[in-house]
Amino acid sequence: xxxxxxxxxxxxxxxxxxxxxxxxxxxxxxxxxxxxxxxxxxxxxxxxxxxxxxxxxxxxxxxxxxxxxxxxxxxxxxxxxxxxxxxxxxxxxxxxxxxxxxxxxxxxxxxxxxxxxxxxxxxxxxxxxxxxxxxxxxxxxxxxxxxxxxxxxxxxxxxxxxxxxxxxxxxxxxxxxxxxxxxxxxxxxxxxxxxxxxxxxxxxxxx
Ligand SMILES: C[S@@+](CC[C@H](N)C(=O)[O-])C[C@H]1O[C@@H](n2cnc3c(N)ncnc32)[C@H](O)[C@@H]1O
Numbered sequence: 128x129x130x131x132x133x134x135x136x137x138x139x140x141x142x143x144x145x146x147x148x149x150x151x152x153x154x155x156x157x158x159x160x161x162x163x164x165x166x167x168x169x170x171x172x173x174x175x176x177x178x179x180x181x182x183x184x185x186x187x188x189x190x191x192x193x194x195x196x197x198x199x200x201x202x203x204x205x206x207x208x209x210x211x212x213x214x215x216x217x218x219x220x221x222x223x224x225x226x227x228x229x230x231x232x233x234x235x236x237x238x239x240x241x242x243x244x245x246x247x248x249x250x251x252x253x254x255x256x257x258x259x260x261x262x263x264x265x266x267x268x269x270x271x272x273x274x275x276x277x278x279x280x281x282x283x284x285x286x287x288x289x290x291x292x293x294x295x296x297x298x299x300x301x302x303x304x305x306x307x308x309x310x311x312x313x314x315x316x317x318x319x320x321x322x323x324x325x326x327x328x329x330x331x332x333x334x
Contacts, residue, residue: 135281136211138178140228141185143276146305149326150186150272151193154303158271159198161301170200173270173297175261176278177204180215180254181224184246186274187253188236203267205259216256218246261290267297277307291317295332304330 141147158170170190174183183204190200206212221243225233237244259265261275261282273294282290291312294304304319305327306312312319312330319330 135277136178136208137277138181140181140225142182143308143327145308145327146274146276146329147185147189149324149329150305151189152326153324154272154329155190155193158301158303159195162271168197168199170194170198170271171269171299172200172202172272173265173267173274174202174204175259175265175273175275175294176281177206177215177256178208178211180204180211180218180246180256181220182274182276183215183254183256184218184236184250187250188232191236191250191253200253202254203257203270204254205257205265207258207260209258212256212258216251218251220244220246261293262286264293265297269299270297271299271302272305273298273302274305276305277310279306279310288315288317291315291319295319298332300332300334302332304332306330 172186174186177183183202187202194200204215206215219240225237225244233244236247236250238247261278275294279287279290295318298304308327318332318334320333322329322331
């Protein structure tokens, strides 16, 4: 008998803060060094398995704070669940979901709404949400950073290697991948290199 599939949508703003520290202090400076003088000053990010949007919105807020001019960013956020995506596009979060966000983020990036807060339009419009099953090719190429956190563990084991290989194909040469802190690519036949930074471990595609 097939095992029941349990899909968790659990997420929160700045989940695993160490990843966001690594993004700010390691990945962004490294990408700026690597891409400086190149034809494009846009950092392209994919939040794969974005659930209700807290992850891509947190990335957008952080990059709005730390990315120096003339650098810009583009975020594509995808999920298999239409319900999650519609909540993500709406960008409304009840008070309980935004508890713990720094006050300056709440003031700068949210509008107060009945029972909670809504992400401000400029941040919402910085993200393109799309429905996508990671078992298929999303057709994305040249991503500089991919967040695929706490998703691979919901993909059946037989399909995992193909999912990871499609993430690889979506990424630019010299780019970075974040997976969940309890997930690993160890033992998989992949060209991703494990990278231990001062803040958090991550993976890189360095070809
Ligand atoms: C636990 S949430 C992770 C959310 C966010 N990445 C984080 O770490 O906070 C897992 C998400 O993966 C999505 N998901 C599960 N299987 C998927 C698949 N095959 N393709 C795309 N998304 C999938 C679920 O709908 C859910 O929203």
